[in-house]
Amino acid sequence: MTTTTLRTDVPGARRGPGWRDGLRPVTLAVLAMGGEGGGVLADWIVAVGEEAGWTAQTTSVAGVAQRTGATVYYVEMLPPPAGGVPVGGRREPVLSLFPTPGEVDIVIASELMECGRAVQRGFATPDRTTLITSTNRVYSVDEKIGLGDGRVDADELFAAAQRAARVLVAADFARMADDAGSVISASLYGALAGSGALPFTREQFEAPIRAFPKAAEKSLRAFAAAYTEAAGQVSADGAGTAGTGPAGTGTATATAGTASSATGPGGAEAGEEPVTAAPARPAAPGGPVPVTIGRRRPETEEDRKRAAERERTRIAASDPASLVGPALTAQAGRTALLPAAARSTVLHGVVRTAVYQGPEYADRYLDRVARVAAADPDRDGDAALTREAGRHIALWMCYQDTIQVALQKTRRHRMARVREEAKAGEGHLAQVREFLHPQVEELTDMMPARLGAWLLRSRVFGRLVHLLTHRGLVLNTTSVTGFTALAVLARMRPLRPRSLRFVREQEAIDAWLDLALAKAADGPRLAREIIECQRVLKGYGATYAHGDDSFGLLMAAARELPAHDGSARRLEALRAAALADEDGATLREELANRPVAG
Amino acid sequence: MAERSFAAEIGKLRQGAGTTFSGEGILAVTKALLQSGVAYVGGYQGAPISHLMDVLGDAHEVLSELDVYFENSASEATAAAMLAASVHQPLRGAVTFKSTVGTNVASDALANLASGGVTGGALIIVGEDYGEGSSIMQERSHAFAMKSQMWLLDPRPNLEAIVDAVEAGFELSEVSNTPVMLQLRLRSCHLHGTFTAKDNVRPPTTVKDAIENPRRDIDRVVLPPASFLHEREKHEHRWPQAVRFIKERGLNEVFGNGLADVGIIVQGGLYNTLNRSLEMLGASDPYGRTTVPLYVMNVTYPVVDEEILDFCADKKAVLLLEEGQPDYLEQNLHAVLRRAGSTTALHGKDLLPAVGEYTSTAVTKGVARFLRTHLPEAVTEEPSLLLAESDPASPFAPRVAAPAMRPRPPGLCTGCPERPIFSALKLAERETGPHHISADIGCHLFAVNEPFNLGATTMGYGLGSAGASALNSKDADRRTVAFMGDGGFWHNGLTSGVGNAVFNENDQLLVVVDNAYSAATGGQDVLSSQADNPIRSTRHPIERAVRGIGVRWSRTVTDTYKVSALRDLFVRALTTKEPGPKVIVAQSECQLNRQRRVKKQRAADLGAGRRVVRERFGVDPETCTGDHACIRISGCPSLTITDNPDPLRTDPVATVLDSCVGCGVCGANAHAAVLCPSFYRTDVVQNPTRRDRFLAAVRTRWIALASRGLETRAARYEVTA
Incomplete structure (x- = not known):
């Protein structure tokens, strides 16, 4: 056994300050996904600390765990002791390898759900943590694979961040990095510097980035944007509350409810600092928990959309013709007879159906919506039935056939969008290649009903199509031949009304609306659910066929359900079952377990 | 490399x-x-x-x-x-x-x-x-x-x-x-x-x-x-x-002995965690100045009996921190103390979790329980993690709705060449029905998760084939499928799996995922690596090895991204009458390693003014109906969902992120699975040649002409933005 070098021979106790007195390292956890540069971020932070004379340590769990999975990087940093290592102490401080729940000073999350994970694991707590999170979402596989919308509520995740932070710095740091042509680790690092949670100057923070000149310029641009954002958020919220101003920017430091641990500006003087390394003092256990600074969530895309929709609804009431093209003024006028709450939606439908087929088709659309509106019990209110009908009828009437897809692929705004998305700069050429796979049905659907029906039965035709397309077709839309082919297809619109599919779809639409309206008088909510069943008609090929099967089952069930609103919930559940998997197994099981008839 | x-x-x-x-x-x-x-x-x-x-x-x-x-x-x-x-x-x-x-x-x-x-x-x-x-x-x-x-x-x-x-x-x-x-x-x-x-x-x-x-x-x-x-x-x-x-040599260490009549015995590797717990309880500081005597076992085997007895001699109770199970050390110490007739009470897994990592939380809770019983005066602080979860000051107080939290397990990287292998197998199974799939160790094991859900067992590195060996019957109407990586193949799979299957006339289909590296462990070279390694002998083809050991039906696929071709090959391998093991070597370079090479090369080419084509995929949001079938056969991190820009639609549409490396799986899947016409590939040509520019000028002119009618018509119905 090694002799007891630490022995003080004073039974009972160590003397001197400890954990609760602030003799503790700064603790920092980075929650990111493998491949996002969380390790680089942790290394930069360690470099800043070591350069300032602190003892710094970082750990992570690496390996296969890092392949795109949730990963935690952990850093501890301790400034040099004021009067040297205390008597009987180790020359090198003992730092921990694990973030301890309730004891993490700074949490950095690269994405909102990882931020939620930090909250769930107790790393971010309202008494202590400066929580820096990017507000963007990187969806988990779970959220992506649903047939409908499997995304979790981002508002809840943001609210959790608010509940669990002493100081919250939240912004879309992913976008900032993107705008700077850099990666998120750089912007998060800038946010850390700007948050003032660590007592180092901006120059000190920037030094490790500058050490690698190759990527420095872009990284520093991302760093700067995030620094400014974070510093702004902290100083806006921090006046008189718990935020500490960014070191080196001259912002006054004010620490709520604690007197002893103002962090000095700049780490260069770290040696002269008191031993209180932690950026803020926690409340004593059992004492009052300091109030979390509740930063309002920055305006989201969702908020902007809602505001725009409100404005549009207003215009739809006063000047509907301004929301459609010049050839649809008459149709726009017809919407005045519809419930006010539904007009904005219906005007979208008018434009959609007209572009799809023509003004007469838009009229047919309006006739259908008007039928539903007449049965809407809430015409003067929310008019949910009419609004949903306006949405779903338009979507169904504009089913995705080959002509429609060709039109979508050849529109000018599409090419502009593709170029922008690909970040094709000036002098760069962009080519677009479509991955098409026309099926026999899709071709015969387009043809005049009788010809289509005949060809669909023809084995020779089927084999020919299979031969030409079963490996798929890659079409260069930006070439003369490719574009011409699609542009010609898009112009085959006049053939559509005589096509096999058109006839079939119109019949199905009317049958669907008849059913909804038959139930509307006694069960308006059930009627609405029937309307919303159109949602399962999506996809192409096999996916569409499965959806079509499910739709048939749902309609059969709806027909059997008693016409009152109590049935609405049942149909809603059945629709959810139809969207639970690709092949309709859940729906069939659900129907087998609880038959609707009787 | x-x-x-x-x-x-x-x-x-x-x-x-x-x-x-x-x-x-x-x-x-x-x-x-x-x-x-x-x-x-x-x-x-x-x-x-x-x-x-x-x-x-x-x-x-x-x-x-x-x-x-x-x-x-x-x-x-x-x-x-x-x-x-x-x-x-x-x-x-x-x-x-x-x-x-x-x-x-x-x-x-x-x-x-x-x-x-x-x-x-x-x-x-x-x-x-x-x-x-x-x-x-x-x-x-x-x-x-x-x-x-x-x-x-x-x-x-x-x-x-x-x-x-x-x-x-x-x-x-x-x-x-x-x-x-x-x-x-x-x-x-x-x-x-x-x-x-x-x-x-x-x-x-x-x-x-x-x-x-x-x-x-x-x-x-x-x-x-x-x-x-x-x-x-x-x-x-x-x-x-x-x-x-x-x-x-004093390999084991004692700290703070004599300060109290209780002590803690700890595996060296847990010392820092223990000191943190003691700090939080008020019994130590960052410099390790503990008030509780500690015996740190930097050697955990053998146990030095005399040191244990010496440490326990003046103590009424000691706590042992031993991570993992079984509790070998605890049993050992009990034997040591009992044989010596010691009266010192030994605590361990009675106060600490029997299983799992000894995190800061686990250790703090256990040490607090021990000290409060035997040395309450040492505990002067109460860290918040000791509070009940119902206490609002607890770090575990519920602050985020549990349903909002989803797991994020590791998965295949963007552009991984293994993804299309599993896409193809999933599509092949639509034709042949489901198979028992024996998985191996490596990135390909991620296929057991969503969205592929392929793979039933994994028995160890290189043992994918061996793991399927019992499921071999002449009477069965289908064969089993086994996976193995190139790493596992050279590690032992060639003999334990392929040789075994040949010798025992196993009917299985073995897929060897050959991504040119031992990829999951960090991209090291193996025998079949394509890299020119100055100090190692590489480029020994896997197919030659399996043929050398007696496999008759073997195919090497050099481009796994061709999903349709691979699917058809799977179907053939699963239905051929050829006896004995069928081996498909599915070969494409690990994207993580490839990108390291390619990025550097591209930057150099761009700098030198050479023509560079950058590829990425995209999804037309108008054409996408938001059914996410593409995601269910891919799971690529770059293929995700986004708000539907269509005011009439609510379900999110698929979208491709900038991290896309243009591997082509999206397009190949769209073809193989007959998904939808929404996918397109954009080729951005940087430093275009004169021929490029001329061609582009002609095309642009023509496209403007050919689309004029369509745009004029649409302008009558749409509001110009």
């Missing part, structure tokens, strides 16, 4: 005496080996010790200066067998691998080595992959030390302590003629810290010297009667020698 370049680290390996070495734990070990006069090093890569192998692989110059032999072993068994060089010769040798999986593989050689004993120091550095982030079964390396009688070092997670353990480990091995295992936990391997370096030492006897002066001693060979002698020697000679050395 490995995923990372270690050029900077190699400089550190040359650091001389008195300089401060700053870096990762595993690099510190590498430096310590050179400081200890090691003569040869081998090992098999795997987290968390991959970097040790990678650094040495890049450091051949440093090694040749010192005449140190380094080998990338074919397996952990190979690595362990290497240590045979130290049986008769005074050569210091070290091998490294992931544990316990690697130790499992190595245990045959290790048992033989430990039986005969060693002359030169033999060090086995095991990266203990236990707890959070572990990718393997949760077991302890401790059992191997006990069963073969090898000493087990578990140093404090501190670079200086780890470096000291390497040096002491060699000496301990030599004085007791016993191999020594140095256990490094996952986080210690990736621990950043500093230590004071010493000069590197050229081995006094080099490998060359040993070859030229062969030695043998029949008593060291594991064959009766020597093997009976070995067992006796272990007990009567080697054990007492080891104990004497451990005591004399």
